Amino acid sequence: MEAARMQAVMEKAKNYIDHLTIYSKVNVPREVVSDEKKFFSWDNEKRTPGYKPYLYDWSYYNGVVMEGLFDIYEADPQKGEAYYAYVKEYLDQMIVTDENGRKKLSRNLAGYVDHHGADCYKTAALISRISDGADDYMEIAEELYRDLTDTGHLNSKGNVVPLEFMEEALGWNYWHSWAGGQPPKYKVWLDGLYMLQPFLAHHAARIGDRAQLERIQKRLDWVADGMLAPGGMYYHACNSREDVCPYHWLRAMGWYGMAMVDVMEVLPEEFMDARKKALKKFVDGMLKYQDESGMWANLADQPVTETNRLETSGTAMLIYTILKGVRKGWLDESYREAAVCAFAATVERKLDENGLQDIYLKASANNTNNYELTEYYLPDEGKGSGPFIMAYSEMLSL
Secondary structure (H helix, E strand, O other): OHHHHHHHHHHHHHHHHHHOOOOOOOOOOHHHHOOOOOOOOOOOOOOOOOOOOOOOHOOHHHHHHHHHHHHHHHOOOOHHHHHHHHHHHHOOOOEEEEEOOOOOEEEOOOOOOOEEEEEHHHOHHHHHHOOOOOHHHHHHHHHHHHHOOOOOOOOOOOOOHHHOOEEEHHHHHOOOOOOOHOOOOOOOEOOOOOOOHHHHHHHHHHOOOOOHHHHHHHHHHHHHHOOOOOOOOOOOOEEEOOOOEEEOOOOHHEEEEEEEEHHOOOOOOHHHHHHHHHHHHHHHHHOOOOOOOOOOEEEEOOOOOOOOOOOOOHHHHHHHHHHHHOOOOOOOHHHHHHHHHHOOOOHHHHEOOOOOOOOOOOOOOOOOOOOHHHEEEEOOOHHHHHHHHHHHHHOOOO
């Protein structure tokens, strides 16, 4: 791609990211988190203003925005100090001092944690990444890790998560949701792989929990085997090979791709051959359905229409997955061009004066086609803005 076009694309993306976050007058973390009537502008799943049954400021769709900013900081720490400060301000607003003088995550402020399921723990990955290993963040990460892995530990809702909501028959994967102690129609969603496994993998590697790393490998193997469709794409969700939600939703597959490359950073070397093969198979399968524009459709194996649009969040996730895979040497350099073209197409087609367009709000894996609702295509939705920022961070590494 010519240098002038690339420079224009990168400048346009940076301007969007900066004005959404560090230059924003409304998305100020200390103000939003401390006020129950305020929400981040990208939080399109907010409940009735003035009433937060759980503080959705902790939710994964805010977490991925913040993690994307942290990615930018890590790509160039000298130039990224403002992004680091923004992320730290966000996290620190949910940390309180207990009666013993210890800093801890406020389960009142971050009440979304351990109530609903896999989604609730995504921001734990950011807590772990920002920690130096001997600070208050580390203690909070250890507590969240115990919630998910310790068979003798009760979480704040009185549940033992690894005994109640994880099954050997599911490859030791967790249920995607466990609100009320009941599983959803499909227990394993591709979405949930990203919500839990990168945090678990990185923390397990940090503390030397080999058994957990082996279990993560089994979880990924189970998904790579049981959720792969004949055409090379993955089903959105399943209970077994025979019991699947048959839709190939772009964002779900994007979550899966990001989970793979984030976990691969810390897996023992003897597991890497299997993971590299699974990553290549996944990317090859997705590239077969890449639109001539460079993007992918919301239902990735179906023609582009007004109801099945070229979709921003899943495309951004695939850009991140491919570029990180190439940067780490897990994918051949020849894969880079497809991702760079996808990023340029996303910026040029979907980023305008009104924001980042055509981010699909949500989809339930319930065997109905709830993937083509035109009212669900929104601008500046956190589940798209966050991965877009992550994709931009990988472009910076070029």
